[in-house]
Amino acid sequence: MREQTIFWAPEVLPTVVPVAVSTSTLGQGPTSQPPFDLATGHVRRAADGWHAVLQIGSVEHRIWSKQPLTAGARYAAELPFDGDLETRAHAATRLWRVMNGRAPGPPFHRVPKQRRERLCAALRAAAAY
Template identity: 35%
Template sequence: MGRLTHSDINGGCLFAADPEQAFDRQSIFWAPEALSTVLSLRQFGAASDGGQYALDWTSLAAGEFRRGPDGWHGVVALAGASHRLYLPAIPPKGVPLSIELPLDANSDIRLQAAHRFWCAIDGRRLGPSPLALSPQRRRRFVLMMRALDAWLAGHSYREIAEGLFGRERVRGRSWKDHDLRSLTIRLVKNGIALMRGGYRALLRPTSRKK
């Protein structure tokens, strides 16, 4: 197990990776202040009086926990969803917990994450993740990443467009004023922006301010 540190650049919690596992099969741990769906749990009171929820941590063995200087970070599967938790210390069995809900720009997202976690514990329907991407945004991000990979490999915008949308659509008209030309350029530029740190915007909801 590696030493945990908080990165001022990406807001992540760094642990030693398992060299025997592919990167996309290992959990990413985020600091609560960086990812609004990470729930900060605290011990609340003493023994439960029956009216409060007290998690049995032995029943969460399927989850992943990492211990760092600031406490415990976990990714726990409950009710078919992954819940991200942070605790300064693992409480004794039977002790109730509270969730910290700071008032900030992401309070609504944190409240939704807390509600989903409570629903999972109570056996209720969870509903969608508060940071879930729509199918349209997912498709666009896939196109961005494919366009970025091709651009980094040295392909021209036209070659990228042919790979993304097919040669027939690209070669059916003049490339100079082709609508796919401007679209491909935007995809590459947006992909570059994501690569250079813009991906962190995915950790927070799109602003709803007018």
């Protein structure tokens, strides 16, 4: 049987990381962020933008962009302050970690409840600052 990749919109699956081409000069230099390796997964154009499922190590990472996803481009995560911010931030952190050669860490639902609550409180405090 043939497996088919399923693409999700970020408003439906909060672990999809919305990204945009980065125009920032922050973080550029000898240790700058590596670009997405779009060859590690599947990319699809849809009516709402570009979807990608990247297989990095043993983990699938899902990204979405209104702009075309281009190999070699630098991207920034766009995390809306909505009810799914914590989940999106966790997914973006996992993606950033593997792009930098680190272990991704546990999926969001596997983070202990107490730690998840502390992380949520820290994000709310940072957002209010």
